Amino acid sequence: MNLKLKALTKSIWVFHAATSPCNNCDIEVLDLITPRYDVERFGIVLVGSVRHADALLVTGVPNYKTKERLKKLYSQAPKPCVVVAIGGCACGRIMFKESYNSPCSVDEVVPVDVYIPGCPPKPEAMIAGIAKLIKKVRGEKQCL
Amino acid sequence: MSIADEIKDKLASKVINWHEHSVKRIYFSIKPGDIREVASFLFKDLGLRFATASGIDTPGGFEILYHFSFDKSGQIISVRTIIEDKQNSEIDSLAALAPCFEWIEREMWELLGINFIGHPNLTHLLLTEEWPEGKYPLRHEHK
Numbered sequence: 001m002n003l004k005l006k007a008l009t010k011s012i013w014v015f016h017a018a019t020s021p022c023n024n025c026d027i028e029v030l031d032l033i034t035p036r037y038d039v040e041r042f043g044i045v046l047v048g049s050v051r052h053a054d055a056l057l058v059t060g061v062p063n064y065k066t067k068e069r070l071k072k073l074y075s076q077a078p079k080p081c082v083v084v085a086i087g088g089c090a091c092g093r094i095m096f097k098e099s100y101n102s103p104c105s106v107d108e109v110v111p112v113d114v115y116i117p118g119c120p121p122k123p124e125a126m127i128a129g130i131a132k133l134i135k136k137v138r139g140e141k142q143c144l
Numbered sequence: 145m146s147i148a149d150e151i152k153d154k155l156a157s158k159v160i161n162w163h164e165h166s167v168k169r170i171y172f173s174i175k176p177g178d179i180r181e182v183a184s185f186l187f188k189d190l191g192l193r194f195a196t197a198s199g200i201d202t203p204g205g206f207e208i209l210y211h212f213s214f215d216k217s218g219q220i221i222s223v224r225t226i227i228e229d230k231q232n233s234e235i236d237s238l239a240a241l242a243p244c245f246e247w248i249e250r251e252m253w254e255l256l257g258i259n260f261i262g263h264p265n266l267t268h269l270l271l272t273e274e275w276p277e278g279k280y281p282l283r284h285e286h287k
Contacts, residue, residue: 064272100281101271 005080008054009134011043014084015053015077019070019106021060025087028120029057037123044130050074055082055133056110061089063101067109074110082113082133086126091115147190147214151221158182161224168217171209173224179210180236182223186212187241192221194244199252201284202226206233206258227258237263255282 018026032039033046047053050073062070074081085106088094096102106112113136116129135142145153148170152162158181161173174182186192192212199208205228212221227233237260238245249260250269257280260266268275 064275065270 005137008080009137011045012055012130012134013045013047013053014055014057015047015050015073016057016059017050017070017073019058019060019062019066019090021087021089025059025090025120028123028126029059029086031123032126037127039127039130042130050077053077053081055084057084057086058090058106058110058112059086061093061096061099061102062104062106062109064103067103070106070109080137082137083110084114084116084129084133085112086116087121088117088119091117094119147192147217147219147221150190151186154185155182168219169222170219171222171224173226176225176227176235179223179225180238180241183210183238184241186221186223190214194242195220197245197248197252199256199258199282201256201282204228205230206256208235208252208258210238232259233257234259234261236261239263254280256280257283 016026016029031037032044050056056074056077058070060066074083083106085091089096090106093102093105114129114133116126118125121129132142148164151172152159155174158174158178159172160175163171165171187194192214195211195213197208197210199206205226207224207226210223210225212223213219214221225235227235233256235258237249239249239260240262246263246265247269249263250266252258253260253263253266254268254271254275257278267273271281
């Protein structure tokens, strides 16, 4: 693994894309940056633009409008960019599968690296997911 | 004079059905043609706050509830109106009264297909611009 990629895994900048969620996952994501969980100790920071981001964090089921925006966001992100799907809606489509405004799931639009299910997932689960993602990027062996 | 008595007094000729679910939840029905006059009285003269409106497809027609809130007493006054003609469902737009009516009317238009006469900008709000014309997702097939 090259030095640049190793350095990146120590300072993951995250852009939060909310593709029509119910806001419950977003509130749990906010918990992550409070002092109780404080993911900034791992170098994880939320940034305001996807052009500065190393990871794209997606919540909610894409609808016809947000699907296009998600595509645009991913194309604007500097590569390598990892995609994290947070919550049951982003992982699959659960109860919104038959909805009139739900054309596809997140992984049909962008390649998802980590799925963190839950409604909403606990902040601990998100940290565990990110820890596994970092190991995957570094090519280390996962201890499950 | 309470707000309920004031409405009853002034709109006596327009109110079809008065129902007090509790002290704070008052419902009354009017004809769709009277909505502009009634809303203008509630919103402009009595100074009620417009909370939201809700549309639903019922077997008897499209039912719209306009919810007005009287914040001094915490009462919610809901105006119920039923548009019976489902083929050409039309009602006067209230967007001329205040901009707060605009978005909810756009939403009801795109999801239920109710035409709001006199609305300044009846375009898609939640659905995509390419949504097929004449397809209204919240309409039901009543048997």
